[in-house]
Amino acid sequence: MxxxxxxxxSIAGSLLKEGKVDRVIGYKKxxxxxxxxxxxxxxxxQARELVFNSTCVMNxxxxxTDSSETIAVAAKGCDSRNIVTxxxxxxxxxxxxxxxxxxxxxxxxxxxxxxxxGSDLTEFSENGDEISVKxxxxxxxxxxxxxxxxxxxxxxxxxxxxxxELAGELVPEPEVKNRFASxxxxxxxxxxxxxxxxxxxxxxxxxxxxxxxxxxxxxCPTCFVDESGPQWVGKGQNETDIQTFHFLRAFHCAGRCTDxxxxxxxxxMGIKVREFTKKLNKDTSELFGWDAGLDQTKRPPLDTYxxxxxxxxxx
Amino acid sequence: xxxxxxxxxxxxxRIHFSxxxxxxxxxxVDVVKDITEKVxxxxxxxxxxxxxx
Ligand code: SF4
Ligand code: SF4
Numbered sequence: 001m002x003x004x005x006x007x008x009x010s011i012a013g014s015l016l017k018e019g020k021v022d023r024v025i026g027y028k029k030x031x032x033x034x035x036x037x038x039x040x041x042x043x044x045x046q047a048r049e050l051v052f053n054s055t056c057v058m059n060x061x062x063x064x065t066d067s068s069e070t071i072a073v074a075a076k077g078c079d080s081r082n083i084v085t086x087x088x089x090x091x092x093x094x095x096x097x098x099x100x101x102x103x104x105x106x107x108x109x110x111x112x113x114x115x116x117x118g119s120d121l122t123e124f125s126e127n128g129d130e131i132s133v134k135x136x137x138x139x140x141x142x143x144x145x146x147x148x149x150x151x152x153x154x155x156x157x158x159x160x161x162x163x164x165e166l167a168g169e170l171v172p173e174p175e176v177k178n179r180f181a182s183x184x185x186x187x188x189x190x191x192x193x194x195x196x197x198x199x200x201x202x203x204x205x206x207x208x209x210x211x212x213x214x215x216x217x218x219x220c221p222t223c224f225v226d227e228s229g230p231q232w233v234g235k236g237q238n239e240t241d242i243q244t245f246h247f248l249r250a251f252h253c254a255g256r257c258t259d260x261x262x263x264x265x266x267x268x269m270g271i272k273v274r275e276f277t278k279k280l281n282k283d284t285s286e287l288f289g290w291d292a293g294l295d296q297t298k299r300p301p302l303d304t305y306x307x308x309x310x311x312x313x314x315x
Numbered sequence: 316x317x318x319x320x321x322x323x324x325x326x327x328x329r330i331h332f333s334x335x336x337x338x339x340x341x342x343x344v345d346v347v348k349d350i351t352e353k354v355x356x357x358x359x360x361x362x363x364x365x366x367x368x
Contacts, residue, residue: 186322195324195362240365243323251319279322313317314332315346 081293
């Protein structure tokens with residue numbers, strides 16, 4: 001996917017030169033191998049720093065919220081879905097965003113690679129379907145397909161759902177057999193097992209809120225966890241408070257989460273926070289036939305009322 | 316919401332949603348009886364509770 005880099009640079013360069021946008025949001029090379037950072041280029045020179053490869057995991061819709069500027073975004077499938085969600089939720093206007101569509105063949109699972117190679121990586125590069133990883137311990141060429149992030153293996157829209165220009169050819173739409181298999185595994189547990197599962201899952205959480213900050217749909221000016229009057233949830237390391245945070249944050253994402261994986265990517269403790277949001281994605285898909293960010297003209301299901309809404313839980 | 320609560324391991328029978336008009340006193344009584352019976356059968360909830368000490 002690093003072949004997109006040149007194209008993104010040239011599109012970004014001309015947009016900035018012609019003054020069509022105030023900034024172009026993409027990624028730039030990080031300071032260590034296998035790292036790229038979200039980056040806003042404001043000048044033609046800065047546009048030359050833009051890169052794209054299989055480590056561009058963060059969600060760039062996070063950087064356009066409530067902006068008054070005109071912004072170009074290099075958007076993968078998931079980013080584009082979050083841009084649509086932003087448009088629907090009045091966080092940005094469609095004519096303020098110039099979407100440079102980036103057809104995506106999946107991002108690599110950095111955590112897994114680091115686990116296998118040790119944290120002292122010295123080189124990471126890719127060539128089509130192959131990635132080469134070198135650390136102080138070993139050097140190997142791997143098939144990218146075998147090292148995709150979990151959310152990329154169940155992605156339904158690798159191509160941007162809306163764009164003004166493309167940075168490469170559209171990729172074939174994948175056939176995902178059962179994207180909710182992980183949720184079904186938990187659904188099959190009995191209540192005690194479920195509770196234990198989620199207690200263990202969140203046990204290491206240090207409440208840094210990096211997951212929330214990385215999430216494009218977590219944009220409330222004051223998050224419920226930061227509110228002090230009233231204080232909705234305790235602020236310490238109490239187990240129930242930690243669970244309340246995760247549980248409520250997930251519910252706030254119901255019908256809005258695109259399963260982009262930015263939250264998990266940002267977590268310093270490796271907590272699989274998508275285990276919560278994925279359940280709600282499954283529910284909205286089954287109950288309302290809804291997946292977030294596909295249609296600029298429709299409001300999310302928890303935001304609308306229809307007489308056809310399922311109501312068999314109300315007695 | 317009920318689905319998510321159930322998903323994290325709280326028994327579904329502890330969660331009830333009902334639509335009762337102020338004129339439906341008997342329905343209110345029935346619903347409360349029903350809830351009480353179901354929750355009593357489950358016993359006290361030991362999950363997702365905060366202990367102050
Ligand atoms: S909750 Fe996580 S996966 Fe869902 S939109 Fe936010 S960052 Fe992406
Ligand atoms: S990023 Fe990880 S450690 Fe930080 S609050 Fe979220 S789940 Fe907890």
